[in-house]
Amino acid sequence: MAGPGPSGASGDATYAGLVRPLLLPTWAVVGILMVLPVCLMAVYSFLTKEFRGGVIWDFTLAAYDQFFITRGLFGDEPARIEWTYIGIFWRSIWQAGLATLLCLFIGFPTAWFIATRPARSRGVWLFLITIPYWVNLLIRTVSLKFLIRETGPLNESLMAIGLIDTPLPLVNTNLAVQLGLFYSYLPFMVLPIYAAVERYNFALSEAAADLYASRLATLREVVLPVVKPGIVAGCILVFVPSLGAFLAPDLLGGAKTFMLGSLIDEQFKGSQGNWPFGAAVAMILMTLVMTVLILYARAQARGARR
Amino acid sequence: MTAAVDIHEAVKRYGSVTALHRVDLSISDNEFFTLLGPSGCGKTTLLRMIAGFEDVTEGEVRLFGENIARLEPNRRPVNTVFQHYALFPHMTVIENVAFGLKMKGVDAATRRGRAGRMLDMVHLSAFADRMPDQLSGGQQQRVALARALAPEPKVLLLDEPLSALDLKLRQAMRVELKQLQQDTGITFIFVTHDQEEALTMSDRIAVMSEGRVQQVGTARDIYEAPVNRFVADFIGETNLLEVDVARVEGGTAEVVLPGGHRITCPSATTAPGRHHLSIRPERISLSAEADLTATVDRVVYLGTDLQVMVRLEGGTPFSLRMQNAARVSPPEPGATVGLHLEEGAARLLAD
Numbered sequence A: 001m002a003g004p005g006p007s008g009a010s011g012d013a014t015y016a017g018l019v020r021p022l023l024l025p026t027w028a029v030v031g032i033l034m035v036l037p038v039c040l041m042a043v044y045s046f047l048t049k050e051f052r053g054g055v056i057w058d059f060t061l062a063a064y065d066q067f068f069i070t071r072g073l074f075g076d077e078p079a080r081i082e083w084t085y086i087g088i089f090w091r092s093i094w095q096a097g098l099a100t101l102l103c104l105f106i107g108f109p110t111a112w113f114i115a116t117r118p119a120r121s122r123g124v125w126l127f128l129i130t131i132p133y134w135v136n137l138l139i140r141t142v143s144l145k146f147l148i149r150e151t152g153p154l155n156e157s158l159m160a161i162g163l164i165d166t167p168l169p170l171v172n173t174n175l176a177v178q179l180g181l182f183y184s185y186l187p188f189m190v191l192p193i194y195a196a197v198e199r200y201n202f203a204l205s206e207a208a209a210d211l212y213a214s215r216l217a218t219l220r221e222v223v224l225p226v227v228k229p230g231i232v233a234g235c236i237l238v239f240v241p242s243l244g245a246f247l248a249p250d251l252l253g254g255a256k257t258f259m260l261g262s263l264i265d266e267q268f269k270g271s272q273g274n275w276p277f278g279a280a281v282a283m284i285l286m287t288l289v290m291t292v293l294i295l296y297a298r299a300q301a302r303g304a305r306r
Numbered sequence B: 001m002t003a004a005v006d007i008h009e010a011v012k013r014y015g016s017v018t019a020l021h022r023v024d025l026s027i028s029d030n031e032f033f034t035l036l037g038p039s040g041c042g043k044t045t046l047l048r049m050i051a052g053f054e055d056v057t058e059g060e061v062r063l064f065g066e067n068i069a070r071l072e073p074n075r076r077p078v079n080t081v082f083q084h085y086a087l088f089p090h091m092t093v094i095e096n097v098a099f100g101l102k103m104k105g106v107d108a109a110t111r112r113g114r115a116g117r118m119l120d121m122v123h124l125s126a127f128a129d130r131m132p133d134q135l136s137g138g139q140q141q142r143v144a145l146a147r148a149l150a151p152e153p154k155v156l157l158l159d160e161p162l163s164a165l166d167l168k169l170r171q172a173m174r175v176e177l178k179q180l181q182q183d184t185g186i187t188f189i190f191v192t193h194d195q196e197e198a199l200t201m202s203d204r205i206a207v208m209s210e211g212r213v214q215q216v217g218t219a220r221d222i223y224e225a226p227v228n229r230f231v232a233d234f235i236g237e238t239n240l241l242e243v244d245v246a247r248v249e250g251g252t253a254e255v256v257l258p259g260g261h262r263i264t265c266p267s268a269t270t271a272p273g274r275h276h277l278s279i280r281p282e283r284i285s286l287s288a289e290a291d292l293t294a295t296v297d298r299v300v301y302l303g304t305d306l307q308v309m310v311r312l313e314g315g316t317p318f319s320l321r322m323q324n325a326a327r328v329s330p331p332e333p334g335a336t337v338g339l340h341l342e343e344g345a346a347r348l349l350a351d
């Protein structure tokens, strides 16, 4: 903490004594807003649930047991793996993954386009990308629902130009949820990729073409590997919040598209809730995300040491 | 024999800027050809047109007789050593060198072998598994060279590849490059703004200025027989005197020097009138048998040489070189001296 500052040599005690107090706000923010809530969740996940919400301070593994194990409808059968929640987990990963891919396929060309504009117009393009995000996420998600519902402008115009006879049932589908997630998190994909492409040295593409690489080979062998850090950052920034998102699945999806975020959300709402279970699901989700990120960081570090 | 590269009345315009005006060049196979000129004269532009990164506004570029206007860069048998190397930062040195072969579909074992031999050639075998950012500028430059040579192009383009190196390394690389060109038999088109580099390595040199080729010839041609003021001034040192031409005939002119003395000299023009005369400082001697009379301003000691700065009768500054030999006693400042123009010292220019 008390690193070698300018005070170190002169032994200025007043200044050295200030370091800790000055760091206090930072520690307070990290502690109160990050460490404390996570600890609270961890503790709650091991407590007993109280009906009508809340907890009883009795240590138990019941919440984790409920997540992973079933003993039949009446609890009298031998213990088996409970697939319901693992299924929701899996579906969430799948949905978030597809939304991330969608963001990548739209976001990469967008970022590329912006980064290759003349320097003075790039700011304008970036600004345009962020405009929809001035509107509250809830409102945006609801308006997307209005856009794609059976009597919404999308279906009506498709019918008007004769492309379809009956409205496409878009709401309450996986596609709708992915669209919602895509719409919610696109800038998180565009911005890091933009930053990477802007730094990209286009002479590298010329060098690749000079050495007999086709356009596709140049993209695959040179451009993508060089801007990869931006792509990975974008994917993490979209995938992680998508995994825990509940607005888009709630509003645009139906029972079949139920995702983790909604599952957790439900546990803390109304009298049907189960706080320890909600906390346990959140902990499991967090553990999974952290594990993936740590494994990735390790792999990166190994690659960079070469 | 068809030329390796034939540039015919090539014009390059960027909007209202004309970077190249009707350039005509013919570069033979196996030649070490240099484009020499000051910054901004269009050397890189010309090279990029041959490589295929810029299209030609007007005119033609032919490669071994074939018009390549419609050929994508990746289909041209031409490789480039870029001005700033442009090594792939995510690949090791050997992967960089093998890249062209990989793109040509050469199998992994063969390309590893070839890339290894290329690295040997540029003395970088020990660095094969390093990343480019772990190399010095000179080492990166050699990797760029090996990378461009590995696919055995018919023509190698080099854009000021030595400019980032220190003097010693630059001199060593000049020798190596020349040797390499002779060993491989590949046509080299070398860009530089360093005249010494151009004079020491090239079979032929094109001197460029402001988007125009001013003169093409061997090092000796352009040094001994410059056609205009730009070339005479850019290559080596020279004295330029404006003189009246009394008579021109068959490449020889009779001109009137300031002070009235008449000399005959080779001429780059057939037009009478007023022209510039280029006089090389090392071909002038102090002598009683004077073509010109002058007053000594000062004497600069240059080690092997002495540079004597003088003023002609009209006040025109003039300089000459003397070998710093033991028997030579330099003139004193203020002294009046006679200047004798040796055989071939003077040449009448076209402008």
Ligand SMILES: Nc1ncnc2c1ncn2[C@@H]1O[C@H](COP(=O)(O)OP(=O)(O)OP(=O)(O)O)[C@@H](O)[C@H]1O
Pocket: B014, B017, B018, B019, B037, B038, B039, B040, B041, B042, B043, B044, B045, B046, B193
């Ligand atoms: N993309 C471009 N748009 C407009 N003008 C350009 C462009 N590229 C080059 N030019 C102009 O064309 C001229 C020739 O440029 P070029 O890069 O060929 O010079 P060069 O001889 O290679 O110079 P240097 O020795 O500094 O590398 C310059 O005046 C330059 O400003």
Ligand SMILES: [Mg+2]
Pocket: B043, B044, B045, B083, B159
């Ligand atoms: Mg250049």
